[in-house]
Amino acid sequence: MTGPPTQPTRAPAIVLVEPQLGENVGFAARAMANCGLTDLRLVRPREPWPNPRARETASGADAVIDGARVFDSTAEAAADLHRLYATTARPRDQVKPVLTPPAAAAELRAATARGEASGVLFGPERTGLDNDDVARADALIVAPLDPAFRSLNLGQAVLLVAWEWWQAAAETPAEALPLGDSRPANREELEGFFDHLFAELDAAGFLRVVEKRPIMVRNLRNLFLRAQLTEKEVRALRGVVKALSRGRGGGTKGTGDRLVDE
């Protein structure tokens, strides 16, 4: 539909100025949905809207496609926004702040926190934003890509900005180790395994060079400790040691024990 914006959502609007291909609008919509953005605005799209190819490449981001609004001018599309950013491949000859995507994301989050509506302009695939649309913006967003190959697909450009916006509020720990239905092994369990292992290795003659034994023991301990073993894995390892030593021809601890985690 064409018309004045309704009450804006506070998450940033993505404004595609004269997008050439419906499929790129769809890729942009999908990237938006990945990153919690919903407000898609199209200024004079080259292909008619609604566009079946856009829906196809949106790959299920139907809410974004269905909610997209079409405008006759960038000014109308941005009328209700308080903060406006323009994405360009390189800084233009305008005295205007140039932000990296993460820096822009921080500003967008701050604007949202203040209750301000913000938006990001993306130009046509072939040419990018014209200088007049760039001049409308408070600041530029330029992704510092490889200078040898700066040409970013429209959907990819939207993803970079949307991803940084999404990530700026992320609470996901940078690294996590999911333990399934187990829990980290405690020191008693670990030491029980080490005692078992070294006893079998001693019995097998593996640690027989006396002066080298402490180093070997230390190295083996470190290797297993780095793995941050779960309780379940410790039981499995003890089963392994037991099975191997049994295979040696009877073992030292009897046979027939159940293998853990079988």
Next chain:
Amino acid sequence: MTGPPTQPTRAPAIVLVEPQLGENVGFAARAMANCGLTDLRLVRPREPWPNPRARETASGADAVIDGARVFDSTAEAAADLHRLYATTARPRDQVKPVLTPPAAAAELRAATARGEASGVLFGPERTGLDNDDVARADALIVAPLDPAFRSLNLGQAVLLVAWEWWQAAAETPAEALPLGDSRPANREELEGFFDHLFAELDAAGFLRVVEKRPIMVRNLRNLFLRAQLTEKEVRALRGVVKALSRGRGGGTKGTGDRLVDE
């Protein structure tokens, strides 16, 4: 070509396992070129390789397309790599570290710094990596996207990892203000402008309420200082003040001065 990897480049390899569509391979190649990656490896691509549609969507990233190598198995594709990461939409039921893309990028950079070859596995568009390929990896990379819409296009997934890898070494300042052929105004130039402005405003009677004058002066100073004016802009502003006061009916400083930046 099919065959053992040659001497690896140390920037991470991108390994696409059974990619279904040539166009997605092209999008991935383009994203790689944007972010300084060149080593593309394909495991059993569904469409024949070379693939014209891939070259098309690569949009000029020909070096990546031309250098792509095809393998019969993930094991062969990864044989020369020291560190291997698997991208998945969500953590799998395996006790394996789960990293965000930026955390993985930091590890990839560290591996590169140690001279180790690393690679990142991406699964087929529809199904993602199977559990056996996931099990090959040292760690998972999971982008914490909107839980309501996690489905990431293959090219987009490659971009996220490539972008974070590229960005992890970025030296681009988060914010910059390009000044064109000018330079920041110095304090003398700024004060000269303020003196000029306030003199004209006094003459025009704008600052006549004595008790309010200091606040008004302070507010105007702050407004202009926030703009981080260049020397050229200060001259332009003085021209504006001069022109406006002249328009008031002759002004206080004579007429006919040249407008700066005309």
